[in-house]
Amino acid sequence: MAEKKTDLIIRFGGEGGEGIISSGDMVAQAAVRSGLEVLTFKTFPAEIKGGYAMYQTRFAHDKILSEGSGFDVMVAFNQEALELNKKFLKEGNALIYDYPGGDITEEQNIPGVHCYPVPMSKISKEDIGNYRSKNMVCMGAVAELFSISMEQIRGTIQSKFGKKGADIVEMNFKALDAGRDHVRSNIKKTDSYKMDSGKTAENTIIISGNDAVGLGALMAGVQYFSAYPITPATEVAYFLARHLPKANGNLVQAEDEIASIANVIGASYAGLKAMTSTSGPGLSLMQELIGMASMMEVPVVICDVQRGGPSTGLPTKHEQSDLFLAAHGCHGDAPRVVLSPEGVEDCVYLTVEAFNIAEKYQLPVMVLSDGSLGFRTASMKKPDPSKLRLVTREKYEGNGGDFKRYKLTESGVSPMSIPGTPGGAYISTGLEHAESSAPRYTADNRTAMMDKRFKKLDNLEDFFQPTEADYQDGAEIGVIAWGSTIGVAREAVNEARAAGLKVSALYPKLVWPLPLKAINKFIGKHKKILIPEVNKQGQLAKLITGETGCVPISYTIYGGMPFTPAMIAEKIKEISK
Amino acid sequence: MTTTATEPLKSKDYKSEVPPTWCPGCGDYGVLNALLKSYADLQLDINNTVMVSGIGCSSRIPYFVKTYGMHTAHGRVLPVASGVKVARPDLEVIAFGGDGDGFSIGGGHVPHVARKNTDITYIVMDNSIYGLTKGQMSPTSPLGMVTSTTPYGVPDNPLNPLSFCLTYGATFVAQAYSSQGKVLTDLITKAIKHKGFAFIDVVSPCPTFNKVNTFDSYKGHVEDVPADHDVTDVNAAIKLANQSRAEGKVLTGVFYQVEKPTLLDRLGEIRKKAGGSADFDVNSVINGYVP
Ligand SMILES: Cc1ncc(C[n+]2csc(CCOP(=O)(O)OP(=O)(O)O)c2C)c(N)n1
Ligand code: SF4
Numbered sequence: 001m002a003e004k005k006t007d008l009i010i011r012f013g014g015e016g017g018e019g020i021i022s023s024g025d026m027v028a029q030a031a032v033r034s035g036l037e038v039l040t041f042k043t044f045p046a047e048i049k050g051g052y053a054m055y056q057t058r059f060a061h062d063k064i065l066s067e068g069s070g071f072d073v074m075v076a077f078n079q080e081a082l083e084l085n086k087k088f089l090k091e092g093n094a095l096i097y098d099y100p101g102g103d104i105t106e107e108q109n110i111p112g113v114h115c116y117p118v119p120m121s122k123i124s125k126e127d128i129g130n131y132r133s134k135n136m137v138c139m140g141a142v143a144e145l146f147s148i149s150m151e152q153i154r155g156t157i158q159s160k161f162g163k164k165g166a167d168i169v170e171m172n173f174k175a176l177d178a179g180r181d182h183v184r185s186n187i188k189k190t191d192s193y194k195m196d197s198g199k200t201a202e203n204t205i206i207i208s209g210n211d212a213v214g215l216g217a218l219m220a221g222v223q224y225f226s227a228y229p230i231t232p233a234t235e236v237a238y239f240l241a242r243h244l245p246k247a248n249g250n251l252v253q254a255e256d257e258i259a260s261i262a263n264v265i266g267a268s269y270a271g272l273k274a275m276t277s278t279s280g281p282g283l284s285l286m287q288e289l290i291g292m293a294s295m296m297e298v299p300v301v302i303c304d305v306q307r308g309g310p311s312t313g314l315p316t317k318h319e320q321s322d323l324f325l326a327a328h329g330c331h332g333d334a335p336r337v338v339l340s341p342e343g344v345e346d347c348v349y350l351t352v353e354a355f356n357i358a359e360k361y362q363l364p365v366m367v368l369s370d371g372s373l374g375f376r377t378a379s380m381k382k383p384d385p386s387k388l389r390l391v392t393r394e395k396y397e398g399n400g401g402d403f404k405r406y407k408l409t410e411s412g413v414s415p416m417s418i419p420g421t422p423g424g425a426y427i428s429t430g431l432e433h434a435e436s437s438a439p440r441y442t443a444d445n446r447t448a449m450m451d452k453r454f455k456k457l458d459n460l461e462d463f464f465q466p467t468e469a470d471y472q473d474g475a476e477i478g479v480i481a482w483g484s485t486i487g488v489a490r491e492a493v494n495e496a497r498a499a500g501l502k503v504s505a506l507y508p509k510l511v512w513p514l515p516l517k518a519i520n521k522f523i524g525k526h527k528k529i530l531i532p533e534v535n536k537q538g539q540l541a542k543l544i545t546g547e548t549g550c551v552p553i554s555y556t557i558y559g560g561m562p563f564t565p566a567m568i569a570e571k572i573k574e575i576s577k
Numbered sequence: 578m579t580t581t582a583t584e585p586l587k588s589k590d591y592k593s594e595v596p597p598t599w600c601p602g603c604g605d606y607g608v609l610n611a612l613l614k615s616y617a618d619l620q621l622d623i624n625n626t627v628m629v630s631g632i633g634c635s636s637r638i639p640y641f642v643k644t645y646g647m648h649t650a651h652g653r654v655l656p657v658a659s660g661v662k663v664a665r666p667d668l669e670v671i672a673f674g675g676d677g678d679g680f681s682i683g684g685g686h687v688p689h690v691a692r693k694n695t696d697i698t699y700i701v702m703d704n705s706i707y708g709l710t711k712g713q714m715s716p717t718s719p720l721g722m723v724t725s726t727t728p729y730g731v732p733d734n735p736l737n738p739l740s741f742c743l744t745y746g747a748t749f750v751a752q753a754y755s756s757q758g759k760v761l762t763d764l765i766t767k768a769i770k771h772k773g774f775a776f777i778d779v780v781s782p783c784p785t786f787n788k789v790n791t792f793d794s795y796k797g798h799v800e801d802v803p804a805d806h807d808v809t810d811v812n813a814a815i816k817l818a819n820q821s822r823a824e825g826k827v828l829t830g831v832f833y834q835v836e837k838p839t840l841l842d843r844l845g846e847i848r849k850k851a852g853g854s855a856d857f858d859v860n861s862v863i864n865g866y867v868p
Contacts, residue, residue, distance in 0.1 A: 028868075029868035030868070032868045033868045156868060159868075201868075204867070204868075205863060205866035205867050205868070206866060206868050207866045211866070215859075215862065215863065215866075218859050218862060219859050223664070224660070224663065224664050226660070242851075243862050245844075245847050245848040245850070245851035245853050246851045246852055246853055246854070246857050246861075246862075247853065247857040247859075248848055248853040248854065248855060248857065249853075250663050250664075250844050250847075250848070252659070252660075252663060252840075252844075254656065254689075255656075255685060255686060255688075255689040256685065258653060258656070259653075259655075259656035259685075259686055259689070260656075262649070262650075262653045262656035262657045262660065263656050263657070263659055263660035263663070264660060265649075265657055265660060266629070266647070266656070266657040266658060266659060266660020266661040266662075266664065267660040267661065267663065267664035268660075268664075269647060269657075269660075269661060270627070270660070270661045270664040270665040270668065271664065271665065272664045272665075274660070274664070288650055289650055289653065292649065292650050296647075382863055382867075383863060385859045385860065385863075417645075419624070419625065419627050419645040419661075419665065419668050420624055420625055420665070420667070420668065421624060422624050423624075424624070424645075425623055425624060425643060425644055425645045425646075426645065426646075427639050427640055427645075427646040427647065427648055428646070428647045428648070429647070429648040430632075430648060430649060430650055431648060438595050438640065439640070
């Protein structure tokens, strides 16, 4: 009999452009309206049309930490999706598939799997008269089978299509009902999955990682944004293109990434909070000017939504391989700060903090997101802009004295004069310079200025404490994860503990410079340190070795997909033997 | 802004304490002098003027002037200057660089400020050589010239900065000669007053490395733009630019000047369309994500 399931993963698979993404999105929205936590995950081909696309939605009553390991329910929009996913179906899983011809072949009945044929194409074409309503038929069936609130789905349809007219809404309702009715009259539910929904969410939004970065920027008071399109970062620009002009800000699409970071440096020098976003290849191009911003001491925020590299690499796939580039990718010694969000909520708040750090220390700050995080949508509590800490740079107020832009101070930070300030004229420069900003290459000056610029990083760990330590008494194994692998590691650690293992974890969100106070303490307490990350070289592990001498067990994958909690839990078990 | 009545600023009042680092006889001195005169003519506010430059001998110019300035990276002067101007339309933004900085490494940026008609003035000190790196060929070096990287002669056709900028939609294009102080001063003044992207190619010889394009070699070849030239006719301007170069002449004066909507105008329209306002409440955006 159907029992209450509090954590359910539904995977939709089919031809790109067939409505997979919109079905997934609408189910996710309806679930959030019903008070459920939701996290979605998608992969799609690099091609514009066609190719296999996948969209997965995870629902639960409690906070969801990752995409999960595998799925419970598969919705196959076509034969290819069925073939591709067959091998992942486990005993007890449910399979819903379109059977356009009306025949169920012998092979489609997979032993141990609850198979529900729903002729989505046929119903939408013949009964609704619109092939494109296939996704609505599918939603009706899914909602009926797993008790997702039909009322909330209707609400979502209403708010999504209301503007297009009542007949569009009606047509969608009709398709939805047709899917439901098909299940009611033809299918006997035999699986045990059921989402208990029905209440209404309060103060919850559902937003993608990339939109969340844009939202964070907007809340931080960004006034200028410039970028060049690149997958998977472009949505950050889409978001700000829509909203920044409402806040009287400007978005300039640049001719390339070099121009976009140059634009941003100019705007920030002129006194505004300014930002750019890009992905790996673009970050490579920006490096010369990121170094220049360090030297000029101009605050800039750069969001890098990582994808598989090097070169054009895996443009639509997941990887965490720009950490070296973010931390060190520049000629000379150029201080910068790198933050890496764990999930969608972090995308909002770490972007705000990126502006705070950039402003406070007058240097470039990167937000290292990644493709799966950028594209993922998740539910989160509505942020409250009135409760945010917002820092703005220390300014020279024009008190007439002899202004020294690069004055050597205790903290390394010197007040910045914004053009227009009387008595504050100076040359912002990439050349090594004296306190006054005039070029000066003497050894003493060079050393003092280099030290000044690096001094800013000394107290970062106190200004911003993003490192979460989850110690377990008696644990000999400690896991350190970064970026979107954190959520996966959290689940893996829970899983390992549930299996009786003792394991601690450290989740740094400041990934460069490394939060050494927290890391050294953590390393000191554990015999084995495991660092799972999605890149070939074990980039965080190597940075940690370089800074601490500790050689962790580096667990890397680089096939284009994130870890699953099961993979990391397995590794923890393996090394605990 | 000062409220007390003050003496008008003279060109020396714009001069900074940093002495120019150029070689004796460098054409760039002429540009600096004319620039200071033009600033005085315009009574530019030192605090509201930003001089942005790239990298090269010519790009050192902001250090020698008392205004705000940015000495940036090789080839990136235009996008940095655009960022300043879009962020702060109240500032007078003037960009500087050499022919290598502007048309070789930075060549990809010129078409875009030109077509956007970004409201900045761009002054290129064109010596047909890379000065700072000691005499390699530049995109305006004449065919066959022997330079340190072209011991058998330059193999590439020279680029004509004037027709280049005209083609991409610059709304003010002029040429000057660095030793014609008065003409240059007036052109700089005109360019700064121009609304939109204003470009001046200043032929500015490098006596240290360029032994072909010298003050001597230009003698008798510098002339005014013909009095009957129609400055609103872009095709006539392109023709004049190409023909005069082919004939080895340096025509000084305005080749083209028209008024068209600028980047700032267009961004203003976008903000208006979006309902831009100082009372913007970010909660309105957040609420858009309530499912
Ligand atoms: C990315 C980069 N490449 C090369 C250089 C070296 N470089 C500095 S100035 C310059 C050329 C300068 O020539 P031009 O722009 O014509 O200016 P000039 O010195 O003649 O005034 C070069 C190649 C650099 N600074 N940065
Ligand atoms: S090298 Fe040439 S361009 Fe550079 S300062 Fe000397 S004369 Fe001028």
